[in-house]
Amino acid sequence: xxxxxxxxxxxxxxxxxxxxxxxxxxxxxxxxxxxxxxxxxxxxxxxxxxxxxxxxxxxxxxxxxxxxxxxxxxxxxxxxxxxxxxxxxxxxxxxxxxxxxxxxxxxxxxxxxxxxxxxxxxxxxxxxxxxxxxxxxxxxxxxxxxxxxxxxxxxxxxxxxxxxxxxxxxxxxxxxxxxxxxxxxxxxxxxxxxxxxxxxxxxxxxxxx
Numbered sequence: 001x002x003x004x005x006x007x008x009x010x011x012x013x014x015x016x017x018x019x020x021x022x023x024x025x026x027x028x029x030x031x032x033x034x035x036x037x038x039x040x041x042x043x044x045x046x047x048x049x050x051x052x053x054x055x056x057x058x059x060x061x062x063x064x065x066x067x068x069x070x071x072x073x074x075x076x077x078x079x080x081x082x083x084x085x086x087x088x089x090x091x092x093x094x095x096x097x098x099x100x101x102x103x104x105x106x107x108x109x110x111x112x113x114x115x116x117x118x119x120x121x122x123x124x125x126x127x128x129x130x131x132x133x134x135x136x137x138x139x140x141x142x143x144x145x146x147x148x149x150x151x152x153x154x155x156x157x158x159x160x161x162x163x164x165x166x167x168x169x170x171x172x173x174x175x176x177x178x179x180x181x182x183x184x185x186x187x188x189x190x191x192x193x194x195x196x197x198x199x200x201x202x203x204x205x206x207x208x209x
Contacts, residue, residue, distance in 0.1 A: 002117050002136065004181065006190060009033030012058040013184045017141055019134075020045055021115030028114060030134065030141055031183060032062025040065075048114065049073055052102065053143025053183060054128040067100030075123060076104040077130030078158075106132060124171070126164020127152035133171065139179050146171065146197065147182040148189035151204060168201050 005018040016036055020027035027045045029036060031053055040047065050066045052059055052074040063072050079102075106112075108123035112134070122133045124145040131152070134141040144152035145167055154161040176195035 002114065002119075002139075004139065005039065006181065007033065007035055007039055008185065009035050009058075009061075013186055014058055015181070015183055015185055015190065016062065017181060018045070019114060019119070019141075021117055024115035026114050028112060028119075029062075029066070031059040031143065032065065033058075034061055036062045037065050049112070051106070051112070051134065052078075053133070053141065053145075054078055054131040055102070056128065056144070059143070059183065063100050063102075072100055072102045073106050074102050074104055075106045075108075075121070075130035075132045077123065077125055078128055079104040080129065080158075104130075108132075122170060124164075124167035126154055126160055126162075126167045127156075128158045129160075129163075131167070135174065135178075138175075138177065139181065140171070140174060140194070141181045142171075143183045146180065146201065147184060147186055148180060148192035149197070149200075150186060151201075165205050165207075168205055172198065172201055172205070 003020045003022050007016040014033045016033045017030040018027050025045050026048050028049050028051055029047055030051045047070050049070050050072040055078040106121045110121040112119040119134050119136045122135055124131050124133050127144045131143055131145055133145055154164050174194055178194040180192040
């Protein structure tokens with residue numbers, strides 16, 4: 001059983017996550033914002049890696065806190081010239097620092113181990129070419145692919161509504177009881193259950209057929 005800590009960054013209504021194995025104290029940090037350091041410093045844990053669900057700068061501003069200490073990982077779909085250039089420019093603007101190196105090694109189906117637990121990478125392009133979700137039984141960290149009551153934008157560089165629809169089809173194959181942990185708390189909605197999101201998601205997919 002993995003422990004989930006949801007961390008708010010009010011500036012972007014961002015939700016970061018610390019996923020920890022309570023036995024080994026190993027954890028991963030997902031989409032770190034500027035408020036992450038206080039949570040890491042006040043809890044005894046060993047950070048194995050930072051995971052970016054995609055490279056939009058609101059999800060990577062906290063990467064700098066881990067630079068040179070642990071791997072920072074993302075999907076290779078966001079490693080293209082345009083995405084890297086936008087990420088570099090905006091990250092430098094937002095943080096006044098050159099963003100740290102990212103390892104683009106999280107392909108679809110890769111397993112991330114935390115203690116004796118395994119988290120699966122699901123490639124869900126649409127919001128960005130390299131967007132991913134992270135799944136283990138009962139839980140889905142959904143990044144900006146889907147939110148509680150909404151879906152990610154596709155009207156931005158690298159976005160594609162048709163690809164997002166295909167990604168939603170993947171998510172719809174998961175069990176109804178899967179808890180959705182989104183990348184933002186828009187409308188003060190911090191989580192949902194796939195069963196509750198399924199009707200609206202099915203409607204979105206049907207509009208692309």
